[in-house]
Amino acid sequence: xxxxxxxxxxxxxARRPEVAxxxxxxxxxxxxxxxxxxxxxxxxxxxxxxxxELLRSSGVSYAQLEASGVFLVIVKLGMSYRRPVLYxxxxxxxxxxxxxxxxxxxxxxxxxxxxxxVGSLTGRLAGMAASAGIGEVLASGMTVLASVDAGxxxxxxxxxxVGS
Amino acid sequence: xxxxxxxxxxxxxARRPEVAxxxxxxxxxxxxxxxxxxxxxxxxxxxxxxxxELLRSSGVSYAQLEASGVFLVIVKLGMSYRRPVLYxxxxxxxxxxxxxxxxxxxxxxxxxxxxxxVGSLTGRLAGMAASAGIGEVLASGMTVLASVDAGxxxxxxxxxxVGS
Amino acid sequence: xxxxxxxxxxxxxARRPEVAxxxxxxxxxxxxxxxxxxxxxxxxxxxxxxxxELLRSSGVSYAQLEASGVFLVIVKLGMSYRRPVLYxxxxxxxxxxxxxxxxxxxxxxxxxxxxxxVGSLTGRLAGMAASAGIGEVLASGMTVLASVDAGxxxxxxxxxxVGS
Amino acid sequence: xxxxxxxxxxxxxARRPEVAxxxxxxxxxxxxxxxxxxxxxxxxxxxxxxxxELLRSSGVSYAQLEASGVFLVIVKLGMSYRRPVLYxxxxxxxxxxxxxxxxxxxxxxxxxxxxxxVGSLTGRLAGMAASAGIGEVLASGMTVLASVDAGxxxxxxxxxxVGS
Numbered sequence: 220x221x222x223x224x225x226x227x228x229x230x231x232x233a234r235r236p237e238v239a240x241x242x243x244x245x246x247x248x249x250x251x252x253x254x255x256x257x258x259x260x261x262x263x264x265x266x267x268x269x270x271x272e273l274l275r276s277s278g279v280s281y282a283q284l285e286a287s288g289v290f291l292v293i294v295k296l297g298m299s300y301r302r303p304v305l306y307x308x309x310x311x312x313x314x315x316x317x318x319x320x321x322x323x324x325x326x327x328x329x330x331x332x333x334x335x336x337v338g339s340l341t342g343r344l345a346g347m348a349a350s351a352g353i354g355e356v357l358a359s360g361m362t363v364l365a366s367v368d369a370g371x372x373x374x375x376x377x378x379x380x381v382g383s
Numbered sequence: 384x385x386x387x388x389x390x391x392x393x394x395x396x397a398r399r400p401e402v403a404x405x406x407x408x409x410x411x412x413x414x415x416x417x418x419x420x421x422x423x424x425x426x427x428x429x430x431x432x433x434x435x436e437l438l439r440s441s442g443v444s445y446a447q448l449e450a451s452g453v454f455l456v457i458v459k460l461g462m463s464y465r466r467p468v469l470y471x472x473x474x475x476x477x478x479x480x481x482x483x484x485x486x487x488x489x490x491x492x493x494x495x496x497x498x499x500x501v502g503s504l505t506g507r508l509a510g511m512a513a514s515a516g517i518g519e520v521l522a523s524g525m526t527v528l529a530s531v532d533a534g535x536x537x538x539x540x541x542x543x544x545v546g547s
Numbered sequence: 548x549x550x551x552x553x554x555x556x557x558x559x560x561a562r563r564p565e566v567a568x569x570x571x572x573x574x575x576x577x578x579x580x581x582x583x584x585x586x587x588x589x590x591x592x593x594x595x596x597x598x599x600e601l602l603r604s605s606g607v608s609y610a611q612l613e614a615s616g617v618f619l620v621i622v623k624l625g626m627s628y629r630r631p632v633l634y635x636x637x638x639x640x641x642x643x644x645x646x647x648x649x650x651x652x653x654x655x656x657x658x659x660x661x662x663x664x665v666g667s668l669t670g671r672l673a674g675m676a677a678s679a680g681i682g683e684v685l686a687s688g689m690t691v692l693a694s695v696d697a698g699x700x701x702x703x704x705x706x707x708x709v710g711s
Numbered sequence: 712x713x714x715x716x717x718x719x720x721x722x723x724x725a726r727r728p729e730v731a732x733x734x735x736x737x738x739x740x741x742x743x744x745x746x747x748x749x750x751x752x753x754x755x756x757x758x759x760x761x762x763x764e765l766l767r768s769s770g771v772s773y774a775q776l777e778a779s780g781v782f783l784v785i786v787k788l789g790m791s792y793r794r795p796v797l798y799x800x801x802x803x804x805x806x807x808x809x810x811x812x813x814x815x816x817x818x819x820x821x822x823x824x825x826x827x828x829v830g831s832l833t834g835r836l837a838g839m840a841a842s843a844g845i846g847e848v849l850a851s852g853m854t855v856l857a858s859v860d861a862g863x864x865x866x867x868x869x870x871x872x873v874g875s
Binding site for chain 2: 253254259260263264267285290292293294295296297298299300301303371
C-alpha cells in the first residue's frame with residue numbers, strides 16, 4: 220500500500236531511511252529525579268527522538284508523514300535499565316529497525332554513555348554510577364509501532380518506509 | 384536483611400502492604416500529544432503512582448523508605464498499548480505484586496477506562512478511541528524494581544515489604 | 548459572541564462556572580528534581596488543572612469547549628516560588644478568575660501545603676523546606692488565556708463563561 | 712563571598728561566563744499538546760537549558776556548581792507567548808544575564824524560530840502559526856534565581872559568576 224492511498228499528499232522521499240542511526244542527547248535537569256539520575260520515564264522520549272531522526276534520513280519527516288495522513292502509534296514498549304544516567308551526561312541513542320511488516324515496525328535502541336563530568340558524581344547513588352565507562356550501554360529498549368490513518372484505522376506502512 | 388541494617392531509621396510499618404490496589408488518574412492536557420491522546424511516556428508515571436500507593440497501604444510511604452536508606456530503582460519496564468487514552472479521561476491504574484524476591488520486586492498493571500466524556504471524541508484518532516467501553520483495559524504494563532542503598536549498592540528489600 | 552458562532556455545537560452549561568475553586572495534587576516522584584523538590588516546570592500543569600476544574604464547575608469541560616471549536620491558548624504566565632514543594636507533599640491549588648474580558652481571561656493561583664510527612668525531610672534543601680507549615684502558601688502564579696477558533700484566529704470567549 | 716566558602720571544593724573556572732548565548736532545541740513530539748503546538752510548560756526547561764549552557768561557557772558546569780555546594784533555586788518565572796511553536800520546529804533560545812546581585816541572578820530569554828517544515832502546517836491552529844517567519848521571536852521569558860547552600864540557606868553567588 221502506498222502513502223498515496225493513505226492521505227491527501229503523495230510523499231516522495233529522497234531515499235529509503237537508514238536502518239540504523241544515532242542521536243546525542245544531553246540529560247536535562249528536569250529529566251532527573253530525587254536520586255539525581257534520569258527518571259526512567261525520561262528515556263521514552265529519547266527513543267522517540269531516535270526513531271524520528273532515523274525516519275528523517277529518508278528526506279521525509281514524521282511531521283510530513285502525519286500531514287500525509289499516516290500516524291505511527293505505539294503498541295509495545297520495553298526497557299532494560301542497567302546503570303543510571305546522570306544529570307548533564309551526554310548519551311547516544313542508537314536506533315535500528317529490527318523488523319518491518321505490512322503495518323508494524325519494530326525498533327531496537329541502546330543508550331550509550333558518551334560524556335560525563337567526574338565532578339558531578341556527588342549525588343545519591345553515585346557509587347552505582349561511578350563505574351560506568353564511556354561507550355558503555357546504560358540502557359536498552361524496543362518499541363513496536365503500528366500505522367493508522369487519521370480516523371485511527373490500521374493502514375499499511377508506506378512501502379518506501381519498510382522496503383518491498 | 385531488615386530495613387534496620389540499611390538505614391538510619393527503623394521503619395515500623397503498621398501492616399504489610401496490600402498485594403493489589405487501584406488509583407484513579409484524570410489525564411492532564413499536557414500529558415496528551417498532537418494525536419489528542421495520552422503520550423505513551425505519560426503512562427509510566429501512572430504506574431509509579433500505582434505502586435507508590437500500594438506501598439503506602441502498609442503505613443510506610445516510599446518517601447519514608449528512601450529516608451531510611453532504601454531506594455527502589457527500576458531495572459525493567461514493559462508496556463502494551465491497546466487503545467488510546469484520551470485527554471480528560473479518568474483511568475484506574477490497577478497494580479499488583481506479581482513476584483517478590485530478596486532484592487527485586489515485580490509489579491503488573493492494568494490501565495482501565497472509568498470515565499470518558501463522549502463530547503470530547505472529536506480529535507484525531509477518534510475512531511480508534513470511540514469503541515472503548517467503560518471498564519475496558521486500555522493498556523497493561525509490568526516493572527521490575529531492585530533495592531539499593533544510598534551508595535547505589537544492591538541491598539535486600541525490607542522483609543516486611545516482601546513477606547518472609 | 549456566543550459559543551454557537553464559534554463551533555459546530557451549542558454548549559449549554561448547567562450554570563456559570565465558579566469564580567474560585569481548589570484542587571489537591573500529590574506531588575509525583577517524576578515531578579521532582581535532583582534537589583529533591585518539585586521542579587519549577589512541574590507547577591505549570593497544576594495551574595492548568597486548577598483552571599480546568601474551575602471551568603468544569605459550569606457543567607462544561609474544557610474538552611467539550613474545544614469540541615465546540617473554542618480553544619484557550621496561553622499568552623502570559625507568571626510564577627513566584629517562595630518555598631520548595633517536596634516529593635509526596637499534597638498541595639492545594641487555589642484558583643480564581645481575576646479578570647475576564649471579551650477575548651482574554653486572567654486567573655490567579657496559590658499553591659498551599661496541605662499534607663507533608665516529616666519523615667521525608669531528609670533530602671537536600673531540607674532546611675529550606677522544614678519550616679513550612681500546613682496552610683502556608685508555597686508558590687503563587689497567574690496566567691492570561693486568549694480565546695481562539697480552530698484556525699487559530701482570535702474569537703470571543705463564550706458569554707456564559709465570562710459573564711455579560 | 713567566594714565559592715570556596717560555600718562548598719567543599721574550590722571551583723576554578725577558566726573564564727567568566729558569557730553574558731549572552733544561544734542554544735538550539737528541536738521540539739519533541741511529547742512536548743506538544745492536542746492543539747499540535749508545544750505545551751506552554753515545555754518552554755520552561757528550554758530556558759533552563761539556555762542558562763545552563765551560558766554557565767558552561769565559564770568552564771564550570773551547573774553540575775559542578777552543585778557538587779561544590781552551591782544550588783541555584785528559582786524564585787520567579789515570567790513567560791509571554793506570542794505565537795505557537797510547532798512540533799519539529801527548531802527554535803533558538805537566546806539567553807542573557809539581565810541583572811546579577813549578591814545572591815540573585817536574573818536572566819532574560821527569547822525563543823526564536825529558526826527552522827520549520829511548511830509541510831507540517833496541517834494541525835489545529837495552523838492559521839495562527841502559519842504567518843510566523845524565520846527569525847521571529849515566538850516567546851520571551853525571564854527568571855530570577857537565588858543561590859542557596861546544601862541546607863537550603865541563602866548564600867552568596869560565587870563572585871566569578873557575577874562579577875565583582
